[in-house]
Each structure stands twice: as structure tokens, then as C-alpha cells.
Amino acid sequence: MKLSTKGKYGVKALFELAMHEGAGPLSLKAIADRQGLSEHYLEQLAAPLRKAGLITSIRGAQGGYVLSRAASQITVGDVIRVLEGPIGYTDCSADGEPDPSCASNCPVHGVWEKVTAQIVSVIDNISLQDLADQARAEQQNLMYHI
Amino acid sequence: MKLSTKGKYGVKALFELAMHEGAGPLSLKAIADRQGLSEHYLEQLAAPLRKAGLITSIRGAQGGYVLSRAASQITVGDVIRVLEGPIGYTDCSADGEPDPSCASNCPVHGVWEKVTAQIVSVIDNISLQDLADQARAEQQNLMYHI
DNA sequence: ACAATTACCGATGGATTTAGTCGGAATTTA
DNA sequence: TAAATTCCGACTAAATCCATCGGTAATTGT
Numbered sequence: 001m002k003l004s005t006k007g008k009y010g011v012k013a014l015f016e017l018a019m020h021e022g023a024g025p026l027s028l029k030a031i032a033d034r035q036g037l038s039e040h041y042l043e044q045l046a047a048p049l050r051k052a053g054l055i056t057s058i059r060g061a062q063g064g065y066v067l068s069r070a071a072s073q074i075t076v077g078d079v080i081r082v083l084e085g086p087i088g089y090t091d092c093s094a095d096g097e098p099d100p101s102c103a104s105n106c107p108v109h110g111v112w113e114k115v116t117a118q119i120v121s122v123i124d125n126i127s128l129q130d131l132a133d134q135a136r137a138e139q140q141n142l143m144y145h146i
Numbered sequence: 147m148k149l150s151t152k153g154k155y156g157v158k159a160l161f162e163l164a165m166h167e168g169a170g171p172l173s174l175k176a177i178a179d180r181q182g183l184s185e186h187y188l189e190q191l192a193a194p195l196r197k198a199g200l201i202t203s204i205r206g207a208q209g210g211y212v213l214s215r216a217a218s219q220i221t222v223g224d225v226i227r228v229l230e231g232p233i234g235y236t237d238c239s240a241d242g243e244p245d246p247s248c249a250s251n252c253p254v255h256g257v258w259e260k261v262t263a264q265i266v267s268v269i270d271n272i273s274l275q276d277l278a279d280q281a282r283a284e285q286q287n288l289m290y291h292i
Numbered sequence: 293a294c295a296a297t298t299a300c301c302g303a304t305g306g307a308t309t310t311a312g313t314c315g316g317a318a319t320t321t322a
Numbered sequence: 323t324a325a326a327t328t329c330c331g332a333c334t335a336a337a338t339c340c341a342t343c344g345g346t347a348a349t350t351g352t
Contacts, residue, residue, distance in 0.1 A: 150338085150339065150340085151339075151340065151341090152339085152340090184340085184341065184342085186341075186342060186343080187340065187341055187342085190340095190341085204349090205347080205348045205349060206347095206348050206349020206350055207348095207349055207350040207351070208349080208350060208351085209348085209349070209350085
């Protein structure tokens, strides 16, 4: 029912990359520091994100990661699908994989489909750019109120 | 991220009670048979649902369970909250319990809040009566197409 | 009174997932 | 060459999931 830390941390990490877009690679250590996460644990999330083509690694000193596409072209849903698998409120209503044990003619099934559709509509329509823009706007907002 | 069988089975069970409304108690065995579930496992779900006041038990032979309120006054959200706890896409955006480890000023937090609001808006606006009505309508629809 | 039915209760357990930790190898920069 | 960094695979403690099992208490019909 709930998102695990994988999805949460993954989005947070890629949000940091979006904030740093155009300014060279950002290391896992830097990301871990900024978000207060375990660097070793982030490694485990970086691997699938790299294999899925969302981020690109640069090895060696001063290395790190950059987004493979523009922040505006990566949605929160993209990240979550890589780290958590198909999106759905239940297995039987998830993205690509119909669960044969749950008959889709089951009267209750329509509820799960509706919930899943709403989840998808939110996370597929928020890009990393949106998050970065909003964070910068809030930062600006704080400045005015000092 | 996904609903467990607790929530799914619970809604299915109470849907059966709604279909049987006004026709006396329905035993766990009958519910288990109709939905293809384990009777013993259903017992574990019945206990919290009874304690939460959603269903009323009638002991002894020919006993079983009935809905404590009219089917129109019980929502899918009511059932899920009892069996799965506070509703939310993440812990930090769930119903009543703010997770202190997740700062709500975190830039990503707004996403989880939006998703949670959409989930809640669906499940809190579908009653057991709605499900029963729809199931009967589909049954009727099948009849016309023979 | 008795037998069948049914809710109720608590213990147990295997499988999977979660949320990491740990140690070391390979690559690049300064 | 030394430091920084990604990369890789193994390991683990704890929790959760999805039940199963055995027994007790209450009620009904005969």
C-alpha cells in the first residue's frame, strides 16, 4: 500500500541531480549528505536507475552521476517504476502485469483500477524539472520574507 | 506501494455482506466459499472489523456476520483503514500520523501528498452499496445478452 | 440432552521484503 | 602514486505477509 524507501530515496536522489543539472556530475556521497541518506544504500538504487537509462555514471575522482535526459523529460513515475516495479494499488490492477488469480470481472476490481489510474495520473505528470522549479520558487519565497 | 490481501479480502468479504444485506447473517464459511478465500484467514480479518464496529457477529449455528451500518454508510476506505492502517502513498503523507523523519518542507513531499489525496478521494467515495448496486446491474446486463 | 454449526482466541511458521551494512575491485583525476 | 569514486556481490537482522492449526465458547435444531 505504501511506497518503500527505494522509491522515495530514488526520487529524492534524482531531484538533487535535477537541481544540479548542467553543473557537472554529482557524487553519491554528495547526494547522501544533502538528503541525509546512506551512501551505500543509494548505490543499490543507482544501479537499476543506470541500467534503465535514467542516469549516466562518470567513474573516478570528481565523478558521479548526471541525468541521462533533461529533467523535464523524466517523471516521478519513471523513477518509481524502475525501483518499485509496475505501478498499481493492487497487483491485479498494476501497469503491465495482469494477475491471473484476480478475475478482472470481480465486482471489486473496478475500485482498484480507479485508484491505480489516479496514482498514475499524478506521478506521470510531475517531472523532475517541476520539482526543481518549485523548490527554487520556495527558496525565493523564503528570501522575500526575511 | 500495494494493498495487501488483508485489505483486498476485507473489502471482498464486506461486499458479500452488502450483497446479502437484509437476508440474515452470512457465515465466514459462506463468504470464503463465494470468494475462494481461506476461512481461517478471514477470521483474522473479521476480528478487527468487528472491534472497529463495521460488522456485528452472531454466534452459534446459523450465525455469522452482518454489517453494523447500512451498506451505503460504509465506504471502501473505512474497511481499508481498519485492516491496513492509515492511508497514504508514503508513511510521511499518511492520514493521521505525521512521520517526523520526513520533513514536510522536503521539496518532494508535495508529490506524496497529492497522490495520497487522490487515493483517499477514490476509496472514501465508494460505498459498499455502490459496489453491490453495480454488481447487480452487471448481473442484469448479462441476462439481457443471453 | 445432544450434536452440529459457528464465532472466537492464540500460537506457530515459511517465504518474502525491507533497509540496510560490509569488504573489496575497477576506473579516473590530480 | 594517492585519493576519489563507481561498481559488484554477499550478508543480515528485522519486519511483514499469508496463511495453518488446534482448541474453546456460544447457539440452534432435533
